[in-house]
Amino acid sequence: MSRTRWRLGLSATALLVAAGTTLAPAHAEDVTDYAITVDPSAQGAKIDKTMYGVFFEDINRAADGGLYAELVQNRSFEYSTADNASYTPLTSWTVDGTGQVVNDDGRLNERNRSYLALGAGSSVTNAGYNTGIHVDEGKKYDFSVWARADAGTALTISLQDADGTLATAREVAVTKSGWTQYKAGFTATRTSSDGRLTVASSAAAALDMVSLFPRDTYRGESNGLRKDLAEKIAALHPGFVRFPGGCLVNTNSMEDYSAASDWQRKRSYQWKDTIGPVEQRATNANAWGYNQSYGLGYYEYFRLSEDIGAMPLPVVPALVTGCGQNKAVTDEALLKRHIQDTLDLIEFANGPATSTWGKKRAQMGHPKPFHLTHIEVGNEENLPNEFFARFKEFRAAIQAKYPGVQVISNSGPDDSGTTFDTAWQLNKDAKVDMVDEHYYNSPQWFLQNNDRYDSYDRNGPKVFLGEYASGGNTFKNGLSEAAYMTGLERNADVVKLASYAPLFANEDYVQWRPDLIWFNNHASWNSANYEVQKLFMNNVGDRVVPSTATGTPSLSAPITGAVGLSTWATTAAYDDVRVTDADGNALLTDDFSGDASQWTHTGGGSWSLQDGQYVQTDVAAENTMVSAGDPSWHDYDLRVKATKKSGKEGFLVAFGVKDTGNYYWWNIGGWNNTQSAVEQAVEGGKSTLISKAGSVETGRTYDVDVKVRGRQVTLYLDGQEWGSFTDDKPAEPFRQVVTKDKKTGDLIVKVVNAQDSAARTAIDLGGAKVASKARVTTLAADPAAVNSETSTAVAPVTSTFDGVAGKFSYTFPANSVTFLRIRQR
Numbered sequence: 001m002s003r004t005r006w007r008l009g010l011s012a013t014a015l016l017v018a019a020g021t022t023l024a025p026a027h028a029e030d031v032t033d034y035a036i037t038v039d040p041s042a043q044g045a046k047i048d049k050t051m052y053g054v055f056f057e058d059i060n061r062a063a064d065g066g067l068y069a070e071l072v073q074n075r076s077f078e079y080s081t082a083d084n085a086s087y088t089p090l091t092s093w094t095v096d097g098t099g100q101v102v103n104d105d106g107r108l109n110e111r112n113r114s115y116l117a118l119g120a121g122s123s124v125t126n127a128g129y130n131t132g133i134h135v136d137e138g139k140k141y142d143f144s145v146w147a148r149a150d151a152g153t154a155l156t157i158s159l160q161d162a163d164g165t166l167a168t169a170r171e172v173a174v175t176k177s178g179w180t181q182y183k184a185g186f187t188a189t190r191t192s193s194d195g196r197l198t199v200a201s202s203a204a205a206a207l208d209m210v211s212l213f214p215r216d217t218y219r220g221e222s223n224g225l226r227k228d229l230a231e232k233i234a235a236l237h238p239g240f241v242r243f244p245g246g247c248l249v250n251t252n253s254m255e256d257y258s259a260a261s262d263w264q265r266k267r268s269y270q271w272k273d274t275i276g277p278v279e280q281r282a283t284n285a286n287a288w289g290y291n292q293s294y295g296l297g298y299y300e301y302f303r304l305s306e307d308i309g310a311m312p313l314p315v316v317p318a319l320v321t322g323c324g325q326n327k328a329v330t331d332e333a334l335l336k337r338h339i340q341d342t343l344d345l346i347e348f349a350n351g352p353a354t355s356t357w358g359k360k361r362a363q364m365g366h367p368k369p370f371h372l373t374h375i376e377v378g379n380e381e382n383l384p385n386e387f388f389a390r391f392k393e394f395r396a397a398i399q400a401k402y403p404g405v406q407v408i409s410n411s412g413p414d415d416s417g418t419t420f421d422t423a424w425q426l427n428k429d430a431k432v433d434m435v436d437e438h439y440y441n442s443p444q445w446f447l448q449n450n451d452r453y454d455s456y457d458r459n460g461p462k463v464f465l466g467e468y469a470s471g472g473n474t475f476k477n478g479l480s481e482a483a484y485m486t487g488l489e490r491n492a493d494v495v496k497l498a499s500y501a502p503l504f505a506n507e508d509y510v511q512w513r514p515d516l517i518w519f520n521n522h523a524s525w526n527s528a529n530y531e532v533q534k535l536f537m538n539n540v541g542d543r544v545v546p547s548t549a550t551g552t553p554s555l556s557a558p559i560t561g562a563v564g565l566s567t568w569a570t571t572a573a574y575d576d577v578r579v580t581d582a583d584g585n586a587l588l589t590d591d592f593s594g595d596a597s598q599w600t601h602t603g604g605g606s607w608s609l610q611d612g613q614y615v616q617t618d619v620a621a622e623n624t625m626v627s628a629g630d631p632s633w634h635d636y637d638l639r640v641k642a643t644k645k646s647g648k649e650g651f652l653v654a655f656g657v658k659d660t661g662n663y664y665w666w667n668i669g670g671w672n673n674t675q676s677a678v679e680q681a682v683e684g685g686k687s688t689l690i691s692k693a694g695s696v697e698t699g700r701t702y703d704v705d706v707k708v709r710g711r712q713v714t715l716y717l718d719g720q721e722w723g724s725f726t727d728d729k730p731a732e733p734f735r736q737v738v739t740k741d742k743k744t745g746d747l748i749v750k751v752v753n754a755q756d757s758a759a760r761t762a763i764d765l766g767g768a769k770v771a772s773k774a775r776v777t778t779l780a781a782d783p784a785a786v787n788s789e790t791s792t793a794v795a796p797v798t799s800t801f802d803g804v805a806g807k808f809s810y811t812f813p814a815n816s817v818t819f820l821r822i823r824q825r
Helices: 227-235 298-307 332-350 356-363 384-401 418-429 443-448 475-490 528-537
Strands: 031-038 052-055 093-096 099-102 115-118 122-126 133-135 140-148 153-161 170-174 180-187 192-201 205-214 240-243 311-316 374-377 406-410 434-440 462-469 495-500 504-506 517-519 524-526 547-549 562-566 570-581 586-590 607-610 613-616 626-628 636-647 651-659 662-669 675-682 685-693 701-709 712-717 720-726 734-740 746-753 758-764 770-780 797-801 807-812 816-824
Touching: 031 734, 031 746, 052 528, 115 122, 122 205, 140 153, 140 170, 153 180, 170 180, 192 205, 227 298, 227 517, 227 524, 240 298, 240 495, 298 311, 298 332, 311 332, 332 356, 332 374, 332 384, 374 384, 384 406, 384 418, 406 418, 418 434, 418 685, 443 475, 443 675, 443 685, 462 475, 475 495, 475 528, 475 734, 475 746, 475 770, 475 816, 524 528, 528 770, 528 816, 547 734, 562 570, 562 613, 562 636, 562 662, 570 651, 636 651, 651 701, 662 701, 662 712, 675 720, 685 720, 746 758, 807 816
Parallel strands: 031 758, 052 240, 052 495, 240 311, 311 374, 374 406, 406 434, 434 462, 462 495, 504 517
Antiparallel strands: 031 547, 093 122, 099 115, 115 205, 122 192, 133 192, 140 180, 140 205, 153 170, 153 192, 517 524, 562 626, 562 651, 570 586, 570 613, 570 636, 607 613, 636 701, 651 662, 662 675, 675 685, 701 712, 712 720, 734 746, 746 816, 758 807, 770 797, 770 816
């Protein structure tokens, strides 16, 4: 998952627009006419059954406190400042009496290094996640704890909230036999989302792995998954599950969890840490700022994939860190160990129960293989040459021992730029099977780039679109993603796998948005984006049927807008701003020798005049925009002197500024001062138009020059041309693709109408013999509509349409995704 410049929140829920089979517009001007022509005699791309899948990364508390059904937070007292600066070993716990967390030779085992020493007559209470531990009246819950008491003790376990008990308390007798696991069962007497679990001891005792699971997990499995969340994944019918990340995979130390590394607590995700008995699994810091218990580990990921009929697709570190860290590990012994770990992983998944790692799988309860066919090495590395050198070593070892396993590479964290181009060339030259692309862009970008894969080399590496999203959870975002997905399907001979990201978000622990599925400790709900993904995943088809549609003419108006200055986690000084029209006439000049009255502060941060410069002094502030000029300006030159004073990044020079959500800016020294790019913001969501590697020197003054002519922009840095681009691609609102379902014989006409007018469409099925009735599924809503725990504004409506013929007309509602399943005769 790449670091991006936007974080869009949830907007107010809007009302659902009623969606019938052919909605009649209220006024003639609310209709746009289109035509779709289908050629059933031609053969389009074959669509693999694994085309669409899901990507699971432990972000937003997706695992602990989410999909992993454990109700106790910090059950093994391993929380640490390595996870989060605010954490202590007793985070989420309250001790009544005496008790302290101890890390000594009396521990449960070497890898579970901390435990609670509880005094006689004392108790400890856990607050769970969100508002507390959720229990449902009449449901059963399984408690367990590892305990040791030198003189023996009685443990009393209770569930309660502020209103009283939630279940009959249980008592467990702890013997003098050393560390032993003890269990008890509860039946909830009422429903609560604010529960607390208390363990009291009559005598001094050591406790570890204090656990409470709902018995009703997904498929009733032990150490299982939260049922409602797993069912939402299963309902998508995904073709694959990519796991476990993401930035979890390629950040922090590549060392193991052992005495040799001094029990390194900030490591990359390494699969061997996550298997075996849960009390023996390592703990680790999560790259997103919390702890990972690894109760949900590789075995559980493989089991989930099998349970839902999906292909498992694990990702292993390539020993080049990414996600802003950008360091290549040079320790050859460590590289060889990770390569061997990857070979061992394949044996764990596919080896017989008699093999070393296959035996461990069998001991966990799965003697049969998991049938692993694809594995990905690395994730979004920003050092393509260093990454690829290591990738080739992984691939050679895997292909030598497991020639049937396909090894997937990647192209960095963005959809274009120097890293992307270099990575793709390396992948092509080495004849890599498949390349993972990631990008998070604005809805505008997704509408503009439906043809992205039309021109990809049909004989080169295939594409795995492993992470993508359009910057929000409104229906407008879902519409733009749906429009883009028609292009993915049309190019299914190149794009073999695709998954939206991220998958989950616990509403009280959000590091990233948008997300596909939202939840708290007692409920879960589908985003508008989820409904789009589900509609496509459940109606894929086996082959594309070639089709064409009329569309929108190219943009012709020039780029217009005022100018702006900004910073991001940086202090910077600006001077000698000059804007001139195409004939050289001055539109704006400011040397900041007087005041800053020409500038309007619309962002964060703190701006002031200092020594004849305009200075932003808040080093922590992000997007500190000040703007000046007329939003109607076009065809102009913007010149400014910029100096970084301190901070993580460089400076931002904006042009084409219409308002706070719509502008272009040249981001010089962005992404932790590793690259520069031009980004376009449309209604708050950003997409990258051009990017290059590079950094900014602190204290050096740079001459920045932006030349805007029509829709072409040329950029100069210190008098040298840095790059140029032309922003003339239409944000086409009407997209379609047609596929055929071999099993049913259905033609599936999939139409996205991402505009405020209905689309009256003449459809020509090219002589196909069809039944007169079609099954219709429609998603239609206000573009600002957002699903929430209490309101489902975006949901599918099913109906029938009985006007199908070789040639017929259908009016697709404004702001809608419509699938027509037409039976061929």
